[in-house]
Amino acid sequence: MIDLSFLNSFAESAFFWSALIFSFACAFTGLAAIRLSLKGEAVTSLMAVSTFTTVAGVSLFLISLPELFNVGFARDTAIALLVVGSIGTIIFARLFRMGK
Amino acid sequence: MLVEISVVVYMLVVFGFVAWNIKKGSFLIDPSILVPVLIFIGALAVALLAFMGIDFGIATTTIMKIGAAGILFSGTIPMVAAGIGLLRFGDEYGINIFYARNHIGGIVDCVASLVMIFVGLLIVRLDLVAVGFFFFMLLPFTSNALANSYYYSYQRRIKQ
Numbered sequence: 241m242i243d244l245s246f247l248n249s250f251a252e253s254a255f256f257w258s259a260l261i262f263s264f265a266c267a268f269t270g271l272a273a274i275r276l277s278l279k280g281e282a283v284t285s286l287m288a289v290s291t292f293t294t295v296a297g298v299s300l301f302l303i304s305l306p307e308l309f310n311v312g313f314a315r316d317t318a319i320a321l322l323v324v325g326s327i328g329t330i331i332f333a334r335l336f337r338m339g340k
Numbered sequence: 341m342l343v344e345i346s347v348v349v350y351m352l353v354v355f356g357f358v359a360w361n362i363k364k365g366s367f368l369i370d371p372s373i374l375v376p377v378l379i380f381i382g383a384l385a386v387a388l389l390a391f392m393g394i395d396f397g398i399a400t401t402t403i404m405k406i407g408a409a410g411i412l413f414s415g416t417i418p419m420v421a422a423g424i425g426l427l428r429f430g431d432e433y434g435i436n437i438f439y440a441r442n443h444i445g446g447i448v449d450c451v452a453s454l455v456m457i458f459v460g461l462l463i464v465r466l467d468l469v470a471v472g473f474f475f476f477m478l479l480p481f482t483s484n485a486l487a488n489s490y491y492y493s494y495q496r497r498i499k500q
Contacts, residue, residue: 244394244402246343251405254347255463258412261351262455265416269423269448276426276441283490284438290482291426291445294475295419298452301468307405319471326478333485337492 252307259302266295286332293325350406354413362421382407408462415455422448438490446483453479 270292277288300318303309361368382403389399425444429437456472459465 244389244398247389247402248398249343250346251402251409253343254350254409255405255412257347257351258409258416262412262416262419265419265423266452269419269426272423272426273445273448279431283486283493284441286489287438287442287445287486288426290486291448294449294452298456301456301471305463305465305468307463315467319467322471322475326475326482329482330478330485333482333489337485337489339493339496 255307259305259308263299263302266299270295270299283333283336286329286336290325290329293321297321297325350409351413354410355417358414358417362417378407404462404464408459411455411458411462415451418447418451422451435494439487442483442487442490445486446479449475449479449482 273288273292273295277285277292280288297318300314300321303311304313304315304318357368367374385403386396386399389403390396422444426441429440429444431437433440453472453476456468457476460468460470460472
């Protein structure tokens with residue numbers, strides 16, 4: 241029986257830091273999307289807000305994992321953002337297409 | 341200290357590989373070869389650890405978590421590149437810049453959904469996989485609806 245502590249702590253540490261760095265990258269993209277949504281026209285704003293909901297949802301899903309911060313309620317928020325955000329984008333794009 | 345240095349080295353290796361792929365514009369190693377080789381290396385590592393007397397479940401969990409960390413690291417570079425693209429492509433490029441922005445938005449959606457699917461598979465969180473798969477299925481419809489609405493709203497503005 242050999243000692244698995246190094247490999248185990250490496251896996252825990254690598255997963256934590258990778259999720260944290262990915263969340264920071266998502267935050268950067270989300271800020272860029274907010275900037276685009278504020279300066280663009282209607283459909284561009286819709287696209288930027290859709291991108292923002294995506295990155296916010298993924299970040300929230302990552303922080304809800306028990307291996308990271310274990311924020312339980314963030315999971316439900318993330319599911320709502322990802323599912324309703326996509327469907328809402330399609331519906332509003334349809335409305336914009338019809339000119340309403 | 342050794343663990344942190346190993347994590348930094350692992351991160352730099354993955355970042356370097358992904359950045360090299362992006363700079364080249366195509367795959368350095370074809371995914372149909374790379375993915376089976378990585379799966380084989382992971383299975384070999386699990387078998388080696390199990391052969392050395394470590395519990396099979398613990399060895400599998402550890403190796404899969406290292407793989408999940410690699411996937412999260414590899415998703416970081418395209419995400420940052422997409423953010424830079426969203427910041428840089430301004431209105432001075434003309435009206436058709438929307439389609440480039442829509443493409444960047446599609447890349448963000450694609451990276452996010454693939455990361456969710458594969459990380460969820462590797463850390464055995466099926467809710468993550470389910471939401472990621474649902475989002476991956478819905479993604480082309482979203483991009484197509486946005487491009488379609490932009491095209492028709494622009495045509496209507498020209499007529500007016």
